[in-house]
Amino acid sequence: MSLGELFWFEKYRPKSFAEIVDLEEIKARLAEFIKAGNMPHLLFYGPPGTGKTTTALVLARELYGERWRENTLELNASDERGINVIRERVKEFARTAPAGGAPFKLVVLDEADNMTSDAQQALRRIMEMYAATTRFVLLANYVSRIIDPILSRCAVFRFPPMPKPLMAQRLQYIASQERIKLTEDGIDAIYEISQGDMRRAINLLQMAAASAGVVDKESVAAVASAAKPSEILEIFNLAFSGDVEKARERLRDLMYMRGIAGIDILKALQRELPRLQIDEETKAAVAELLADVDLRLVEGSDEELQLTYMLVKLAALGARARVQTKKR
DSSP states (O other): OOHHHHOHHHHTOOOSGGGSOSOHHHHHHHHHHHHHTOOOEEEEEOSTTSSHHHHHHHHHHHHHGGGTTTTEEEEETTTSSSHHHHHHHHHHHHTSOOGGGOSOEEEEEETGGGSOHHHHHHHHHHHHHTTTTEEEEEEESOGGGSOHHHHTTEEEEEOOOOOHHHHHHHHHHHHHHHTOEEOHHHHHHHHHHHTTOHHHHHHHHHHHHHHHSEESHHHHHHHTTOOOHHHHHHHHHHHHTTOHHHHHHHHHIIIIISOOOHHHHHHHHHHHGGGOSSOHHHHHHHHHHHHHHHHHHHTTOOHHHHHHHHHHHHHHHHHHHHHHHHHO
């Protein structure tokens, strides 16, 4: 059984620009490059599951037709054993002429933002060295982690999270093709958890369908490894009331007993923020705290350490709010 038959996100991955929903401006720009028969290096950036890899592979198909695999080299900056391996693989790939009379070959490098600054400097030199025969498509979650000398050599495209109406449309299409029942609250639950990540949304759809047959709010929650809003609110209320130890105990249960990632717990708390029963000034301070912790997690800080720091800060904010309430 092929990968595409096993995983729906591969089975239903678009194979042409017409099949890609949304991203109209990006598709139009890329179509211009294809028509001209030339293009600069490209940088696609945005959150996971927003179509960066899919668009890069569709670009290859549109450029090269049936010979797209011969003219495309896919690399992952996290998987490869350093810049020297990338250099050797690109060198080997670029030394032969493009198949089918194409003007250049395509190197798709995923997770480019995970490379160190030194490795990116070396990558810049590789891009320059093989510019006559090769174009690079760099994929990244965070454009801020890409060095300026690379940015200046690329046409940069931002990939936003999938809007809910378009995600719902795609999920309903897949559900109809697979002959499964997908309810409205199932769509709501998938979107709430995936937050515009189409790959994760399709995976949730497949897992819920396999476990329950009907994809509804309950079946999605059962397979999502996601905290319930009530659990998130309990952690917040415990910390805000000053019981940091019990809040940390609940937090560790979610992380280590349930296998929920710290970043997902933080995102869930950010989603619950508008519903918190606190004054607007305190709510703004909590939002600033969550943004600070989010940034630290993105930069690679230890999840438990940062979330414990968050709980301590929430306790301080709660104490301050109670003092201000007494003064009124």
